[in-house]
Amino acid sequence: MWFVLIGVVLLALKIFDVSPVADWSWWALCIPFALAAAWWTFADASGLTQRNAMRQMDEKKAQRRARSMDALGQIDPKARKKGK
Secondary structure (H helix, E strand, C coil): CHHHHHHHHHHHHHHCCCCCHHHCCHHHHHHHHHHHHHHHHHHHHHCHHHHHHHHHHHHHHHHHHHHHHHHHCCCCHHHHHHHC
16 A cells, blocks of 8 residues: 555656656656555465455454443353352
8 A cells, every 4th residue: 555655646746747756757656556566466365465354354343242242231151150
């Protein structure tokens, strides 16, 4: 994502003729976008993207479970065993 943001900023600087970027070649402005494509290819091939998505789903599931337990009045299974 950072590579894309850098590329967009450099592209804007080139379009609005801000020095020194205005003097750069258009090919130099393509480098951040190429790096972003290479990073996304690596992240998908290595499974990094899927692992991050699974981690986020697990965190959301834990938060939902905590909210549900709070809504039920915080049932403590250890306290129930002591009472029996």
